[in-house]
Amino acid sequence: MTFPLLPLLAPCNIASTPDLSVVGHTLIGPVSTSQDVATVKDYISANFGLVEFSVQVTSAIDIDDIISLLDTGADAVFPETDEQAIALFEIGIPGSRVVFPGEDYDDVKGVYVTSSALTPDLASKLSKSVLADGTGSQKLYVTFSATPTLEQVKKITALPAIPIIPAEALTTDPAATDKLSVAAVFSSALTTDRPDGYFSTVVVDTQGVALGLVYSSEESIAQAIKARAGVYQSRKRGLWFKGATSGAVQTLVRLELDCDGDCVKFVVQQAGKGFCHLDTTTCFGKSGGMPALERTLVSRLENAPAGSYTRRLFSDEKLLSAKIMEEAEELTTAKSKDEIAWEFADLLYFGMTKAVEAGVSWADVERNLDSKAKKITRRKGDAKQKWIDAAKKAAETPEKPAPNTESTSSSAIVNGAVKQADNRESTGRIQLTRVDVSDISESELTELLRRPAQKNANIMNLVGPIVEAVRTRGDVALLEFTAKFEKAKLKSPVLKAPFPPELMELDQETKDAIDLSFENVLKFHAGQLESAPLVVETVPGVVCSRFSRPIESVGLYVPGGTAILPSTALMLGVPALVAGCKNIVFASPPRSDGTLTPEVVYVAHKVGAAAIVLAGGAQAVAAMAYGTESVPKVNKILGPGNQFVTAAKMLVQNDTSALVSIDMPAGPSEVLVVADKKANPAFVASDLLSQAEHGVDSQVILIGVDLNEAELQAIEDEVHEQAMRLPRVEIVRGAIAHSRTFQVKTVEQAIALSNKYAPEHLILQLESASKYVDLVQHAGSVFVGAWSPESCGDYSSGTNHTLPTYGYATVYSGVNTHSFMKHLTSQELTPEGLKKIGGAVVRLATVEGLDAHGNAVRVRLEHLAK
Incomplete structure (x- = not known):
């Protein structure tokens, strides 16, 4: 039989083995010193589960070091001498873990010999006794005194046997001629009876x-x-x-x-949706077991609605810990086969929930199980004394003791370069996790900059039917969804202008604040208008121009959810007004009594909106994209929202029948603050919390420039103390749980890190902050200096607060006046101009094979030549 292994002997280049070992087992060695042993152990530990390893050891390596290699995860060892092999057998090392050097193969699972010693008689003898036990567990390995040719390798694989080839003699490039192709060696063991050779x-x-x-x-x-x-x-x-x-x-x-x-x-x-062309995971239908459970839990982590049991399990560590201990206890008392199976399944379920919440995959668990299975040295195996005592007490007491779910500590714990904050207790300290950038790798930094997961494979499956229902059933579907999701029973899904005064009654202070903000936003966005068309004469007689026109009809989505956002109505409505859009349509979810917040209605009135769609979510987006009996169709939809709104916007944009565009993809709100030693800790904390209160999926980042322990502690104290005074403290706690403080040495490092993250809001709380603005490459909006809080940009300074999130600041701008406009170009040629460029046009049209294009110029030039 032939085995799917290509052991590689790479004494000088261990780092090359993963690429080469894609076709099988890796043999590392020879290992001659204790330092070699340590190096190999480190490499096996780092790559366990990705590559299978065996190790060739010399006679200089003692038995304890060989056992440590096997404990670390080496699949087998290749001792240099018979004495080493026999000593390993005598102390009880399984024969499957030792490959014997030479012809004495009794009671062993593998032997290795050199090709020069492999005479036909010996090959026949080994094939009959080592390879013919019918279990597939015994293997013959063959080494070479010199680099073999492919023909020599083929003779060895035909025995069948496994060739050991030096790594430096192998290549993954099939076109290379100076080395053996790994693919060719692997394929040499293949056979097929298909006519096409596949x-x-x-x-x-x-x-x-x-x-x-x-x-x-x-x-x-x-x-x-x-x-x-x-x-x-x-x-x-x-x-x-x-x-x-x-x-x-x-x-x-x-x-x-x-x-x-x-x-x-x-x-x-x-990667992606799956293997099958039907967008399923496999071509054999649904898979079960732990992989299926893992996929379900990952989906629930991303999508479980607030207040659901699954969401509580993911967000309440005390509850989840209590369930794990409860199920473990019930498993220990289970007696019957069915009862044990049931309780063990429960324990696996809650254990996997904890793993998924921590980003641990089932593959990670299996790697650890495989690692344990490789160990030779056995522990004594006693339980910890507190569990021995608990088991004894349980045996003596009929009642089950209540599990201890109290948190052991609410203080920070140190794990390498990351000082992990514990925000689990509802009354515990609220603190960002600290990261010292100088002590972590680039890949670790990238992982720590990752936003909380938002997308999931099922979101379009949820949004698609809603969009389709509104597209096909119009107002009826829209009213049904509003009743279902907003608990509001309406007669009409639209409030049309002019809006009744009683729906926008506000106290004078609120009205004045909106009016002031309106004027500032109007002034800044009016300044973005082009004073005149762009006109360029590219050559004499050829004049090209570029001019703007407003998008005629726009839909502006104003979220409801956990906060009332009249500011969003301002930031969308004012630039639409400035751009000259003829038809402005708002959409915002109503309250349960069917009314809108008066602030939103007041802003809609001020910008001259034609209507307000009384709906939220995907159904509001669909209504504006396709139009209904009551909702006018729009040409572009703008505005932030949750993942359902974002998914719906992207869906309708890709539907050519809708003929609608959107502003940008959107995610949860975020802020990044760069602070130096001169920054006021109270100011820094307040800016971080101003975004953390948006939602539990928001993220806030602090980059501290050369801050010492006392300075970091001062900011952390302010974060906790200010947060505890906020009415939305539990939302803040959820956001801070996945937020970070990064420690760097210089401002330049800080802004380079910010550019990598590309925040929605960037706040520079730095001495002489303005001189660093030129370094900023990626951000939605920049707030310069200690006296420029992000809140001012949200409401009244004049800039727009509808900004790219989730890293999209690398490619998108925030909403502006030009978001509501399109640009046209024109060209006007005189006869002289046509003569100057006509020849080039005809030639390029000929090159592209578009004769009619060239002819349109040619007939004019012929006319001018008469």
């Missing part, structure tokens, strides 16, 4: 779940190894690079063969 191929994920059945060829295998990706052989279309068009790409983990060498197994990490 090999049946099963594709599985890293948890062993079968994704689908495809075909491979020697060429596709070579390309897969080179690209470390899923590349297969289509019987109709040639090479098939999985995910090239769909985005559901695969990272190749390793290739394996079946026992007969006529079927290939691809082990892959699958």
Whole structure:
């Protein structure tokens, strides 16, 4: 039988093994010193579960060091001498973990010999006794005294045996001629009886779940190894690079063969919706077990509605801890087969909930289980004394003791360079997690800058039917959704202008504040208007121009949710007014009594809105995109909202029948504050909290420039003390739980880090802050200096607060006057101008094969030539 392993002997280049070992096992060595042992152990620990390792040890390595290699996760060891191998057997090391050097193969699972010693008689003898036990567990390994040729390798794999080839003699580039191709060596063990020469191929994920059945060829295998990706052989279309068009790409983990060498197994990490062209995870229907549970919990982590039991489990650590301890206790007292199965399933469910909440995958758990299975040294195995006592007490007492769910500490704990804050207790300290940037890697920094997850694979499945219902059923569907989601029963989904005065009654102070903000926003956005069209004469007689026109009809979405946002109505309505949009339509979810907040109605009145759609969410977006019996169709939809609003906006934008555009994708609100030693801790804390109160999915970031412990502590104290005085403190607590303080040495480092994050709001609480603005490349809006709080931009300074979030500041601008306009270009040519560029036009049209294009110029030039 042939084995899907290619052991690699790489004594000088351990770092090269992952790329080469994609087709099998990696043999590292020879290991000659204690330092070599430490190096190999570190490498195995760092890569365990990604690559399988064995280690070749010399006679200089003692038995304890060899055992430590096996404990760390080495699959097997290749001792240099018989004495070492025998000593390992005598102390009870399993024969499957030791590959014996030479011909004495009794009671062992593997032997290795040199090719020069492998005479036909010995090969026959080894094949009959070592390889013919029928279990597939015994293996023959063959080394070479010099770098082998591919023909020599093929003779070894035909025995069958496993060649050990130096890493420096191998390459993943199939076109290379100076080294052996890994793909060629792997393919040398393949057989097929198909006329086209293709090999049946099963594709599985890293948890062993079968994704689908495809075909491979020697060429596709070579390309897969080179690209470390899923590349297969289509019987109709040639090479098939999985995910090239769909985005559901695969990272190749390793290739394996079946026992007969006529079927290939691809082990892959699958991205995107899944393997199947039907957008399912596998081609064999739904999978079950822990992978299915994990997918369900990940989905619930992202989408479970507030107040649901699952959401409570994810947000209340005390509750989740109590459930885990409760289920563990119930498992210990279970007696019958069914009862044990039931309680064990419950324990796995709640344990997996904790894992998902912490970002731990089932694959991570399996790697740890595999690691434990590799250990040779056994612990004594006694339980901790407190659990021994608890078990004794439980045996003596009929009642079950109440689980202890009290938090052990509310103070910060130190984990490497990250000082992790504990915000779990509802009365505990509210504190950002500290990160010293100088002590972490670039990849770790990237991970720590990641926003809380917002997108999920099911969001379009939820939004799509709502949008379709409104598109096809109009007002009826819109009223039904408003009754369902807003608990408001309406006769009409639209409030049309002129709006009744009683719906916008406000106290004078609020009205004055709106009026002042209105004027400032109006002034700033009016300043963005072009004073005249752009006119450029590119050559004499050819005049090109660019001029703007307003978008005729715009829909402005004003969220409701956890806060009333008349400021959003201002930030959307005023630039629409300035741009000259003829038809301005607001949409905002009504209160349960069917009315809107009077502030929003007042702003709609001031900007001259034609109507207000009394709806929120995806249904409001759909109504404005397609129009209903009462809601006028718009050409562009602008405004922030939750993930359902964002998904609906993106959906209708991609529907050509809607013919509607949107402003930008949107996510939760966020702020990044850069503070130096001169910054006032109270000011810094107040800016952080001004965004944290938006929602539990908001994120706030502090970058402290050369701040010492006392200065950091002063800011942290202010964050906690100010937060505890806020009515939305629980929302703040949720946002702070995934927020960070990054410690850097210089302002330049701080702004470079900010550019990497690309915040919605950037606040520079720095001495001489204005001189650093030129360094800012990515931000929605910048607030310069200690006296420029983000709140002023939200309401009254004049700039717009509808800004790109979730990192989109790298490619999007915030809403502005030009968001409500489009630009047209024109060109006017004189006869002289046509003569100057006509020849170039005709030539380029000819190159492109568009003769009618060239002819339109040619007939004019011929006319001028008469």
